[in-house]
Amino acid sequence: MELLLGLILGAGLGLSLRRRQTRRLERNREQLAAGHAGAQQLLAAGPELIEQWLDGAPLGWLLLAEGDLIAAQNPAAERLLQLPTHQLLRGQSLQRLIDAPQLHGAISLARAQQRSQRLVVQLAPAELEVLVLPAAGHWTWLWLQDRRSLEAQLDQQERWVSDVAHELKTPITALMLVGERLAREIGGQQAVLVQRYQRELGRLEELVRDLLELSRLENVLPDDSSRHAPVLLAELVETVWGNLRPLADQHGIQLRLQGDRELALLGDQARLHRALLNLLDNAIRYSPDGSTVEVRVLRRHRWCVLTVRDHGCGLSAADQEHLFERFYRGDPSRERSQHSGSGLGMSIVQQIALTHGGRVQASNHPGGGALMELVLPIGLSNGGGGD
DSSP, X not given: OHHHHHHHHHHHHHHHHHHTTTSOHHHHHHHHXXXXXXXXHHHHHOHHHHHHHHHTOSSEEEEEETTTEEEEEOHHHHHHTTOOSSSOOTTOBHHHHOOOHHHHHHHHHHHHHTOOEEEEEEETTEEEEEEEEEOGGGOEEEEEEEHHHHHXXXXXXXXXXXXXXXXXXXXXXXXXXXXXXXHHHOOTHHHHHHHHHHHHHHHHHHHHHHHHHHHHHHTSOTTOOTTOEEEEHHHHHHHHHHHHHHHHHHTTOEEEEEEOTTOEEEEOHHHHHHHHHHHHHHHHHTSOTTOEEEEXXXXXXXXXXXXXXXXXXXXXXXXXXXXXXXXXXXOGGGOOOSXXXXXXXXXXXXXXXXXXXXXXXXXXXXXXXXXXXXXXXXXXXXXXXXX
């Protein structure tokens, strides 16, 4: 019974850790409460039935007790880890059975920090994606999946996304051309309706574009660095501000860039450009006329920290709780611009940060205004100053 309780606690904890990245804390608490009730129901169903369900899981799983001793596993895990199936594995040391220092290090780190670890392990001829989930009582739960199978699924979804993009963009483009023709030929009261028609089409186009981008980002594995190259973050900030300068100049808003201008990191420049564009555009839209948007680029040990501060009225409690949720829009009275956006901008920033192994968070600056903090791993040897 203790083993089964450890299994369910490990699974519940793993689910909560994965959901914490993209969902609000209140919803997580509700899910954990529901998970606890579900665990009690599962225990009441009987140990034999639970073992049948776990053994039949499509992914490999492995439960480790203290000292990395194998407590339980399913056939899929035996196959993926190439464990001997002709002998009893329970009670044996995983370190003695598998020569994978990276995996053993991740298990130790997960236990020490009580935080999940996700990594890719090469076990010839397979390449496995492993999720390490620490649980109470020194239990550790491992989820295993053949990465080739995962990549095939991601490729299939990426192709589907591309097909959808093509099917949606074509009629939207045609409708926008119709709107332009109507705007040239219709005047008077009808022109107001045409302008509204064009405005709503523009919102629809932006929404489709952002949904497609968010879908692509969610299919990027955290350790996929195939598109990474050295990026000077301060230089990228100036480039992005150049794109936004017409909007900023319209309201007399200036950029104040401070910090380490030579600090570089390994990242996807195109996606980092998008993240900074969303952050700076958001700061401009909530800044009063004639104010300043302050950006700082600093190094903290192996991390690059970029902060964006505006001088608006700051974030409400609801904003701070829901800002990175999909389709969330803050209080419209706080926003000067008539353009409401798709409601996905901050979700895209968060997903870009996660795909780079970093994070983004929002707060209020002690001196007033909202403060966005983007934290990214540097990923290369860099002599920039510390903080």
